[in-house]
Amino acid sequence: MTLTSEDSMERRIKADVGSGNRRPGGPRLRPMWVVKVGLVAIGFLVPLVVTGPYQRHLVVNAAILGIFGLGVAFLIRRLGMVSLGHALYFGGAAYAFGAFSTHGGLDIVPALLLALGGVVAVALAVGSLLVRSRGIAFTMLTLAFGQFVFTLAGLTQTRSVTGGDDGLPVRMNGTLLGLTVRDFSNPTTMWTICWAVVTVVLLALGLIGRSRFGKLLEAIRENEERVRFNGSNTYLPVLVAYVVSALVAGIAGVLFALYNSFLSLDVLAWTTSGNALIVSFIGGCWTATGPLWGALIYTVGNAMLVSGGRNEWQLYVGVAVIVVMVFAKAGVVGSLQAQWVRRRERRQPPVDLVRTS
Amino acid sequence: MAIQLLNALAYGSLLLILALGLAMIFGLGGVFNFGHGALYMFSAYTAYSLSSAVSFWLALVTVPAVLALVGYLVDRGAFRFLRSRDPIELAIITYGGALVVENIVVMVWGTQPRALDAPAPFNGSVSVLGDPYPSYRLFVIVFSLAVAIGIASWLRYSKMGLHVRAASRDLRMTAVAGVDTDRLNAVVAAVSFGLAGVAGVLVAPYATVSIDMGARILVIALIVTTVGGLGSIGGAAIAAIALGLIQVTGDVNLPGWSALTPYVVMIVVLIVHPRGIAGRIET
Numbered sequence: 318m319t320l321t322s323e324d325s326m327e328r329r330i331k332a333d334v335g336s337g338n339r340r341p342g343g344p345r346l347r348p349m350w351v352v353k354v355g356l357v358a359i360g361f362l363v364p365l366v367v368t369g370p371y372q373r374h375l376v377v378n379a380a381i382l383g384i385f386g387l388g389v390a391f392l393i394r395r396l397g398m399v400s401l402g403h404a405l406y407f408g409g410a411a412y413a414f415g416a417f418s419t420h421g422g423l424d425i426v427p428a429l430l431l432a433l434g435g436v437v438a439v440a441l442a443v444g445s446l447l448v449r450s451r452g453i454a455f456t457m458l459t460l461a462f463g464q465f466v467f468t469l470a471g472l473t474q475t476r477s478v479t480g481g482d483d484g485l486p487v488r489m490n491g492t493l494l495g496l497t498v499r500d501f502s503n504p505t506t507m508w509t510i511c512w513a514v515v516t517v518v519l520l521a522l523g524l525i526g527r528s529r530f531g532k533l534l535e536a537i538r539e540n541e542e543r544v545r546f547n548g549s550n551t552y553l554p555v556l557v558a559y560v561v562s563a564l565v566a567g568i569a570g571v572l573f574a575l576y577n578s579f580l581s582l583d584v585l586a587w588t589t590s591g592n593a594l595i596v597s598f599i600g601g602c603w604t605a606t607g608p609l610w611g612a613l614i615y616t617v618g619n620a621m622l623v624s625g626g627r628n629e630w631q632l633y634v635g636v637a638v639i640v641v642m643v644f645a646k647a648g649v650v651g652s653l654q655a656q657w658v659r660r661r662e663r664r665q666p667p668v669d670l671v672r673t674s
Numbered sequence: 675m676a677i678q679l680l681n682a683l684a685y686g687s688l689l690l691i692l693a694l695g696l697a698m699i700f701g702l703g704g705v706f707n708f709g710h711g712a713l714y715m716f717s718a719y720t721a722y723s724l725s726s727a728v729s730f731w732l733a734l735v736t737v738p739a740v741l742a743l744v745g746y747l748v749d750r751g752a753f754r755f756l757r758s759r760d761p762i763e764l765a766i767i768t769y770g771g772a773l774v775v776e777n778i779v780v781m782v783w784g785t786q787p788r789a790l791d792a793p794a795p796f797n798g799s800v801s802v803l804g805d806p807y808p809s810y811r812l813f814v815i816v817f818s819l820a821v822a823i824g825i826a827s828w829l830r831y832s833k834m835g836l837h838v839r840a841a842s843r844d845l846r847m848t849a850v851a852g853v854d855t856d857r858l859n860a861v862v863a864a865v866s867f868g869l870a871g872v873a874g875v876l877v878a879p880y881a882t883v884s885i886d887m888g889a890r891i892l893v894i895a896l897i898v899t900t901v902g903g904l905g906s907i908g909g910a911a912i913a914a915i916a917l918g919l920i921q922v923t924g925d926v927n928l929p930g931w932s933a934l935t936p937y938v939v940m941i942v943v944l945i946v947h948p949r950g951i952a953g954r955i956e957t
Contacts, residue, residue, distance in 0.1 A: 399762050399765075399766075453761050453762055453765060456765065460893060461893060461896070461900075461940050461941075462941075464893045464937060465938075468934055468937065472931065472933065474930050591769065594769075598766060628777070628781075629777060630777075631773045631776055632778070634770070635770040635773030635777065638769065639770040639771065642763055642767045642770065643767065646759075646763060
């Protein structure tokens, strides 16, 4: 306990020193925003660079997995809570969307809204039971809830809804923003949609992180008892954060259903939750965009290494997870960022706030 | 009814062996070993090959022994240096390990499920209250309960067991009192790996050997460990047998839905006794 708070104290001091460097006057912050807006704009142009249809398919898959990872990483980054059950929301939203449009005959928009509304409702119910636990207990309970739904979806009794092991071909009716099924299965169109969603999700999660609510979450992560001692409720904020993270996973699930128009039980399996976790950790779940990069590395690596029927992908992933966790637990993006900060600090040593005070 | 009870006992005692292995590592370092299911599956495949080539009984002796040695070496060679890390990070490292082991099994044996006949003296059936019952299942019950009792008495009566129990309460204090906790951790890892080996070998002639068997049973064993209360072998035993009973009777009366019972049990326990579960796990 003392160890972690000392660590966090050091981190906070470092953060203060860092921001003190950047802060003078405000105008220096603006170039960063220009860069960010520029990156978002460049993102829409990715299909100009990535020209092959298969390559475009890969980046769309990476974007969907990345959004899913962003949802899972949000809980880790803000609260230090690792969920191994978010396939419940990813696959659940996908299946709900599929069932509402295929069996219910609903148009895309109402089916989508109902699916995401369902995710929020389920996340509230499940979360109200889960968020009292912390640490590994939380991880284990999320795993159990995820497996509950996975098992439920695979039962013969629910086969008429989920299609069981045969999978569920999704029949979509109507249009969304003038787009139809044909457009959604086109990787070029889907990339534009996914990138827009990535931008919105990044912006929303970033704003939440910077808000008072985000600070409260971090305070809970560092020392929940003290937050409670200060008079703040710690149950509700954690529940809200859990629902937000589930909603992001659900959005990724709906995108998955739109793009593939076919669902199999795999999307609910705990290995799907595990993949989201893996891309978050490989990319770096302590950074804003880490999960996206992790998803890109994962998807492209998978395509490059799995060829000719050889099945050694899991081996590479397993080794990569171990290596990253043991030697660079900040992830790829996190480690690069740390390196960059260190180099900049060496060039212009910060004012020694710690020792002079 | 007697048949159902025996089936429940057989399934429950296998779960118990697995849950014991999980709970022991967990109790000491707070690390949940996601590789446990993969080790169990690996042992089942090894038992399949050894039984076909030489003998099942050789597998029952050597596989757990070799796995125990591997556990000891992995702890001494790797986990010893990572002990200061957050338990959740270690859990994710074991998750990576599980992927590696699973892939190795796929590379060696392929993805096809395998089935193994019960070994020589137990390949028949005996009469239980007039109904025939496969004698191998009786052997599974007796053997795994014997192993569980052996582990329980080791923890209860040996000096090392005392140290393990003390370290599960407070690792640092135990080290201060002069116990070599590094060695203790390695021994516990060895026992835990060995137990996964025992369960894997025992299950090979009992159920189909397949790639996903490890991941499937891991979650159930996890539920047993949580519901029973960590560190309490008696609790785990009761939870394992009860879960086996609920599942087996459920299979008969509510086919299909019964697959959900472990999760329902866990959720109910969670609602009725939330602090109990979380509190026990976190310490």
